[in-house]
Amino acid sequence: MLSQPLPGPLAEQAAAARARLGERCAEDVRGDWERAWADYPHPWHLDHMLACSPFVAEQLRRDLAPMVALLNSGELLRGLDEGELRDQLETALAAAGAELLPVLRRFRARHMLRILWRDFCRLAPTLETTRDTSLLAEACIQGALEHCRRDLERRFGTPRGRRSGEPQELLVLAMGKLGARELNVSSDIDLMFAYPEAGDTDGESRQISNEQFFTKLGQGVINALDQVTAEGFVFRVDMRLRPYGDSGALVHNFSALEDYYQEQGRDWERYALIKARAVTGGAARAAELAQMLRPFIYRKYVDFGVIDSLRGMKQMITAEVRRRGLDNDVKLGHGGIREVEFIAQCFQLIRGGRDLGLQQRELLPVLAECAALGCLPEQAARELREAYLFLRDSEHAIQGYRDQQSQALPGESLQQAAMARVMGCADWPAYLERLREHRERVAGHFRNLIAEPGEVQEPADSDLVLWGEDLGADSLAALGYRDPEGSLAPLVELRDSRRVLALQTQGRERLEEFMPQLILACAEAADPDTALARVLPLVVAVTRRSAYLALLLENPAALDELVTLCAASPWIAQQMADHPVLLDELLDRASLYTAPDKGLLQDELRQQVARLAVDDLEAQMDVLRYFKASHTLRVAASEMVGRLPLMKVSDKLTWLAEVILEQVLAVAWHDLTVKYGEPARPGGGYGFAVFGYGKLGGIELSYSSDLDLVFVYDAEARGSTDGKRSIENSVFYTRLGQRMIHILETRMALGNLYEVDMRLRPSGNSGMLVASTSGFASYQRESAWTWEHQALVRARLVAGDPAVGEQVYAVRQEMLCRERDTAELAREVVAMRRRMREHLLGAEVAANGEFHLKHGEGGIVDIEFMVQYAVLAWSHRVPDLVQWSDNIRILETLGSNGLFEQRESEALIQAYLAYRSAAHQLALQQQPDVVPAEEYREHRAAVSAKWEQLFASYGSDA
The missing domain is CATH 1.20.120.330 (Nucleotidyltransferases  domain 2)
Known part of the structure; x- marks a missing residue:
């Protein structure tokens, strides 16, 4: 489509631009241009660009030299990495000396010419355009910061931390699209400034505080980028997302930032910080700041408490579109870019604390993760992705026409024709039809996100009081409670407890809204008093974490499931009270009553741990504990409703243990091999096998079973590991077993994984924790008691190296087949x-x-x-x-x-x-x-x- 001849009006615009180009082109430059252009493989690109972007036409008319340089370097035909951009700018700044502003503006002009050319001619995909624009902004920020910092340090010395005495640096936090490297071609940039420690500079003649130093530095960076000169500007800078907005300090140290977000941070600021990324400063300081902000952005578990705020944001978006008449805006209008972003970021805020794969800045990977987690149907994620890319291309076509920060569809026919051509459409009506289809799909998914609260269930007798000072046994009796006085007592105790009286306004309001719904839901149970008695400990447990109450209020079906399961099983009720995070499992009834087989369990766990840093042991242990708790709940729920017979229950619980043991071994192995290297062993593999005895070996696990385990290894007895801190193989495998037991038994917020019993190993508690294959064989042949051979009947490989398992199985067969009296x-x-x-x-x-x-x-x-x-x-x-x-x-x-x-x-x-x-x-x-x-x-x-x-x-x- 792009290579076809230009339609009449665009052809005329291109011809006029060519004429102006020729009039202003100096003789020496014309020769360079003609030689460089002769080697360009797509000659029709020039007329296409002159017709579709008066901005590019004007840039070329003013000065052909940047275009000649781009043609000679081949940069129009390939993408650049961030190292190249940074090096080019450093070279230009070094050559120009003190002329920061003109160098930055010429640098920006050259690379915007390259980026728009590649985008409009479809030499670059959408995400390369947004990435290249972001890298350009980062290079300019870094260049401006370094230039201004050197100037300030000559005057005031180096800022140093009062506590550490170490040199301090300014971290520029890129927010929004720049943080995600999704900048559009005519965007402003949202920034925040932070530095690690308060203190003073160490200048010989004059010292100032670190805050003063970094405020001056920040002002210098803003001026270098934002000031409009005869050569234009670099990027418009917006600092309103910092604490306290325009009325707040320009820079904050880490401690001040942490205090602000802990004490005053609001949900919209969490939303804004999702994409935050440090584009200056050392990696260690950037990681420290990110780690500090993460608990504010992402609550530890599923956060339904943020839904009210998100609903308010959504209502504001809808109202703004209506009020401002933004229907022709591809970003802010109905079904626009902002709605796609809002959908993704809602799931990040709600679920990002637990589903770590959502803790990403880039939008499209987040959409893919939402589909993988089941937050969005696959088709919805695909439609949102396609719409997002189409809308971003549309945004670039609008902005690249005159380098204007606008997302409004053009009203002038010539620009409409140019935009349709850039978008690969036959004409403007064809483009509008494609746009309408994408926007309708986005708007549909946006409407379905965070629905308005459902109708609150009212008692048949609306005069009944179900919470507060006037709550009485007569109301419970009217609802069918068999022991209204007995059920009233714990309700009154909860109502008058210090825990409830100390609640803040939001928590108290949620409890007041939730308790009548709970009492009504329990009234539907066969035994309302028992149901209420079993659910109340959960309410007590989450009173100060009212996000869980919000979850149940937002999902009445989940409240019904909770009451049903707790009424049926006090064990399930205890699990829910001990681990309220499991409430999330009630949201999907299909998965709640479906216990996966081993293959699906392996796939699910693999996906969950793949999102974690391999060396983050605590995060790995947290994920394993939730994985076990959630799937054990699914098995119990399935058994309670009769979907799983006994044999299947034990199968599911045994498979769950096996999958967890496989991952525990992998985590322990990685942890030790990083420290000590791998042990010398024949044939590769772990050289280590985990055998289950008792119920685990017999595929008969129950809900609270411990694990009878025996560890066996096969490696050279006198061999050593191959790491810098080499240790003997036997020591390595002993530590491997110890690390596995530590991971399994350590108590965390979600308890432990399993209690481990190692008494069935050779020589019991007095024996080595891990036996060699030869030691295991000789013990079984020469020293084992009859009861140990009885135990061997149920021995089964449950994790580890199959080759080692085969050796143990051979010994097992030999021992069990021995002829006896x-x-x-x-x-x-x-x-x-x-x-x-x-x-x-x-x-x-x-x-x-x-x-x-x-x-x-x-x-x-x-x-x-x-x-x-x-x-x-x-x-x-x-x-x-x-x-x-x-x-x-x-x-x-x-x-x-x-x-x-x-x-x-x-x-x-x-x-x-x-x-x-x-x-x-x-x-x-x-x-x-x-x-x-x-x-x-x-x-x-x-x-x-x-x-x-x-x-x-x-x-x-x-």
């Missing part, structure tokens, strides 16, 4: 079972006519011991028994091979599943594993009968 084996199994029961099962359980599901006679452990006995006794004849580590498949194998009668195997499987299902349900009700003895009479009889058959001759006490 079955009579002696039976006596040892019975004796171990008796000791376990005496130690773990109180006599009062049986005496009270109760049955302990796990340790009672005919219970879970009896089945497990029979399975382990069978594997140890008969695997030398039936090696298939060694294939599995879980009891169900071993029992199936015993039945299919005739070692147990088929009906016996099936009876034991049914009893085992029934017991474990009951144990899961009791765990969700926070009840012990004890039931009335009559409940499982048939299952107990079947288990005891098989026990008697196997062990009656060997001192069975069943």
Whole structure:
């Protein structure tokens, strides 16, 4: 489209510009121009630019030398990196001496010519144009700062910190589009100035405070960029985003900034700081400032408390469009650039504290992250991206016409024709139709963002008082509460508590709005009093973090889910009260009641940790804890509504543990190899395997299970790591195991990951934390007790190096398939079972006519011991028994091979599943594993009968 002949009016404009160019072109310059232009591969670009940008035409008319230089250097045909721009400006400033202002303006003119040429001729994509314009601004800021700083230091000396004595520097914070390197071609630049420490300069003849020094420096930079001279300006500078705006100091030290944002910072300032980036100053100081600002910008977890402010901003945007008649503005108007930016930044403010991938400055990566996180549908993110690029190209076409800071569609026909051509459209109506389509899509997504609050649920009897001084039991009774006096007491206690009385206005208003909705929601439960009693601890926990109440007020369906789950399970209620951040999981009912399989868990965790710095151990541990807590909640919720049978519950919880162990190993490995290098080992890989025993090995984890682990490594015994701080392989792997346990067990805001039990390793607590493959094999062959071989039945590789796992599996197969004296084996199994029961099962359980599901006679452990006995006794004849580590498949194998009668195997499987299902349900009700003895009479009889058959001759006490 761009290479087609110019339409009549544009062709005339190009011809007139060519004529003016020829009239003003000196003979020597004309020769240079003609030689340089002869090698340019796209000759039609000249008429295209002369027609579509009178600004470019005027620049060329004034002086062809910059264009000749661009042609000779080849810079019109390639992008420049920031190093080239900075070097070019430094060279020009060095050659010009004290002439800062004219050099900056000539430099800007040359590169704006290059940027517009590449953009209008579609030699550069949209994001290169915005990036190049931003790099140009950064180079000019840095050049101006350095020039002004040298001048001030000659007069006043170097500013130094009062506390540290170190030299101080001015950090120029680029805000808005410049911070994200998304500057348009005729934009102003939003800046803030900061310096690390208060103090004074060290001048010999005259000293001033650091604040005075940096204020002068900031004023110098602004003047150098913003002042209009005969050669124009560089960039208009806007400083209104600094603390206190125009009435505030021009510069602030880090401490003053931190105090301001902690005490007075507002949500719109959080919004403004999302894109903030230091474009001057050392990397360490910039990182320090960014780290200081981050907690203000991004709340630690999902921040629904900001929604009211965002809703207000959205209403202001809509009202401004209406009031100012901005419909023809591609930035500020209906469906414009600002609305796309607002959509992305809303999700950043709300979710950026937890979803670290949203803590980016550039808009398009944020949109992609929103789609990946499910904040936006894929199609919505794609439509917003396409619209954004089209709108930014439109903005450049408008501004590049005369280098004017405007986003309004042109009203004059010639400029309309030029804009349509630059945008690749046949004519102006064709462009307007494409623009309308994009803006309608953006406006639709903008309308759907942060809907107005839904209708507040009102009690059937509007005279009921559900909070405040007049709250009474009669209101609760009218709603169907069975024990209104009992439910009233904790409500009154909460209302009159110091915690509530000390609330600030916003928190008190949210609580007053929320409590009636909670009471009404609980009234819909089968047992309103129980539901209310279980949810109130959560309310108490979040009273001073009312953003969580805002989440529930904004999402009535989430409040309903909360009441439903807490009413069904005190365990879930406790989890929510202990970890209110899990409220975020209630927003998506589909995911709440869908527990992913292992592959999806791996993908999700991989995406979450990919956004973290690999050396940020605390952030990695935080993500792992939320990952575990959220997915455990999903499993529990799915089980409570009957979507997951027992076997699937244990599968999901076991897969979750395995995925977490894989990541814990990866984090620990990285941490240690950075310090010590990698250990010498054959075949590469970790050379390290994590084996799960007990419930983890048997794929039978429950909600509160600890992890029975054994660590095994395979590396040269006397070898060492290859890092500068080399250590022996055995020491490295021991520290690797210790680091894994530290990551798993350390208590943080979301608790620990798992309790770890290492007592099943060779020699138990007195043995090495990590065994070598040879040490593991020799221990199992020569020193292991029978109960340790019983435990080996359930050993399974859960993380780490498969090659090491194969070596351990070979030892396991050898040990389990060893031919044994079955009579002696039976006596040892019975004796171990008796000791376990005496130690773990109180006599009062049986005496009270109760049955302990796990340790009672005919219970879970009896089945497990029979399975382990069978594997140890008969695997030398039936090696298939060694294939599995879980009891169900071993029992199936015993039945299919005739070692147990088929009906016996099936009876034991049914009893085992029934017991474990009951144990899961009791765990969700926070009840012990004890039931009335009559409940499982048939299952107990079947288990005891098989026990008697196997062990009656060997001192069975069943």
